[in-house]
Amino acid sequence: MRHAPVVVHRIHPSGGRQVTLRTANGEESLGLARSDDDVIEFLRRAGMPDPDDVVLGGADLLDWQGDTPHVYEADPPTDDLP
Numbered sequence: 001m002r003h004a005p006v007v008v009h010r011i012h013p014s015g016g017r018q019v020t021l022r023t024a025n026g027e028e029s030l031g032l033a034r035s036d037d038d039v040i041e042f043l044r045r046a047g048m049p050d051p052d053d054v055v056l057g058g059a060d061l062l063d064w065q066g067d068t069p070h071v072y073e074a075d076p077p078t079d080d081l082p
Helices: 036-045 051-057
Strands: 006-011 017-023 026-033 062-064
Touching (some): 006 026, 006 036, 017 036, 036 051
Parallel strands (some): 006 062
Antiparallel strands (some): 006 017
């Protein structure tokens, strides 16, 4: 089974998503993204060609885990709503 080389992890409770790059030695952290622009910049710095295309259209290269792709903020709690 082939895994996507870039993992965008679940949204942190305080917002943002950890982005990691799968390597032969495990996973390398690229940073905490708060937008698609952050993911694009992390991939650019990691040397990935055409990072814009990867984030906006390269579903086979990204593994969006646990939450809706391209969303970086946790839903606000609804417990206090009437």
